[in-house]
Amino acid sequence: MEKVLIKNLGYVISGDLEKRWGKCSEVAIESGKVAFVGSAGSCDASEFDFVVDAMGSTLAPGLIDSHVHIVFGDWTPRQNTIGWIESYLHGGITSMMSASEVHLPNRPKDAAGVKALALTAHRCYSCRSAGDQKIHAGSVILEPGLVAEDFAELRSQGVWLAKMGFGSFSENRDAAPLVKSAKDEGFVVMSHTGGVSIPGSRAITADDLLSLGVDVAGHVNGGTTALPEADLEKLICESNEMYFQISQAGNLRSALKVLEFAEREGKLNQVLMSSDTPTGTGVMPLGTLKSVVELCALGKLDPDHTWAMATGLNAKMLRQNTGEIAVGKEADLLIIDAPSGSAFEDAISAMKGGDLPGISGVLIDGLWRVGRSRNTPLARNLALIEKGG
Template sequence: MDLLINHITNLVTVRALGSRFKRGKEMTDIGLIRDGAVGIDNERIVFVGTSSDVDESRAKYVINGKGKTVTPGFVDSHTHLVFAGTREHEFSLRNAGASYAEIHRSGGGINNTVRATRSASKEELLRLSLHRLDTCLSFGTTTVEIKSGYGLTFEHEVKMLEVIQELRERHVLDVVSTCLGAHTIPFDYKDRRQDYIAMLLDQLIPYVAEHRLAEFVDVFCEEGAFSIDEGRSILQRAVDKGLGVKVHADQLTSLGGSRLAAEFGAVSADHLDHLSDEDIVAMKRSGTVAVVLPGVSLFLGLPMADARRLIEQGLPVAVATDANPGSCMSENIQLMMTVAGTMMHLTVEEIFTAVTLNAAAALRRSEILGSIEVGKQADLLIFDVPSYEMIPYHMGVNHLSCVIKRGRKVLDTMQEKFND
């Protein structure tokens, strides 16, 4: 084998045992192995077990994992990382008492980001986004979903999606692309709502499908954005064109976005701050992953989604950053893990499941990512702490010392001999 990590004090495998995701009490099973070992060959995991069950002489390179914790690479299943311009002034306004809605109505909010992103060249967006992906990597994200949604014309949405495609080619992270042309009705279509929706249905979604610019289509169903009926027509067009679907659902009001997601068998419904019991039942039946975004509530000072209730009622729950310039300016998945514990009341074990296997399921990747099991892609994190509980507990401190992506070192601060 190419590489063996041996004598790992805490090996967190999050073993799936063939399941697409974990739900309910299953989320507490992280497959912990003490004095564990992981063998890697040709980008894949070929051995998982205890150190006593593996022969070190079989490995070309060996890392001593004593005193360390090894986990699957983190999967951030909901981000808006491609954008130009920042909105720190709005942060100051909110702290002074202005609401997010008031800022938006005054012409700020997403409108500022749309203007800046439209004005930016593809080269500038690529430069900014590559830097943000480096930041994601530094906190242990090895797979990331990125949405469009700050162009909001055919031309500029395509520009954003082409940047995301180039990020896939240029960066070591696995990047999953989502078309979010249905983010909001842009200011220049304020009095032409139906024209904008027609553009999405007749031009953008067919073009995205034909040119394979995205794997998913997302729609923001909310008052002030898209109605349930509008969302249904957008998702139907996406499905007709062979694309997967996601929904920004029930963030500010209980509008029914989560049930719309369930109706289409969406891979995920995200936000979920205002859910009824009927919404939860529908999502459970459809196998839709519930993606909660604790950083948004933290950043905006809003109540958290009731993730504890979602888990106890049997939904597979994932945690993501929602990294974006307006409501969560952070690529730090480890921070979201801490907030998911302190404010959403997830156990530490549930947190690890939520940022690995279940997050991979929210991107249709859990067959190859999200757990440390034989045959899966070798995306591993090595933390310089002996206990996995230390990672979300030691808030604001990054103990990550090595990232292995597809079996190769892509970030390393350890004083270990390692193949380049």
């Protein structure tokens, strides 16, 4: 695999809550992984196959959307749109996690059917090559009738995601034994949170989530209807391990409350970002980016920290070796800058000011995938391929 150098950077966002790279200038990639992060002149460009001049832009880990409604192929039945996954690549999404294939028209509801659906979706998205978007799909919808052996069988077939919130349980907490069985088999279990989303489903309260013991409170700020504020506070105070996932499609006021409560409780390392699209809210290629920027501009956290919630922390939840710019991590990267005509000089100050940055480069596994994004605003400075490509 080729050696890649990104030089003339103005700033590097680590994607790690604990680490700041700040004003680093050069990042080198070897065999699809980050090999070096450092200052100008550290690397000899003649030794690289592919060299990008970032023209002073910022380098950031590729965004991970931890709540997307994948079904099959690059099609969403909810908005009857094709090509949305590719469009999300232009929104900086280099990895995504299915929140179950619940939008499949007339989806099965029996145990055999939900297992088959999860396995099929998993298989359909697992044949990726280096440089493709990383799509974690095949999330088994918890339904009455599933038993512990079903999770062992699915796990042996590679399925490792499960979703609570759409099954026909008379009480939500009746699903607790299934959540436990799934977790015992190594599944990551996400739950719906808040008011009813699709017809036939039910609201899920803070008490439900606490008794279910899921890994991720999906769209904790509502999908689209938020929990009452006191319930949200209770959930955050009482959960020491659960991830609290903020979604663009949810309630913005509630998202800001999540940050406030999580900061007060010392639990910011449990907060994730996502879009929860495509849904009734629409197809939103910039959904996750928009959440990061809105929470930078309106919350108290800085862009490095907020970006980590959409990258490094999502990767940690998904147990993937990406989401951070650090030696040995998969080189899923974005080159971003303040948008052209913005009141701000660079991506960091633009995000603080509430402007979406422009993307002028997307790399996955160190492979150049997209140059100037067709979806973000035009970046003030555009990265230039100096060699290779």
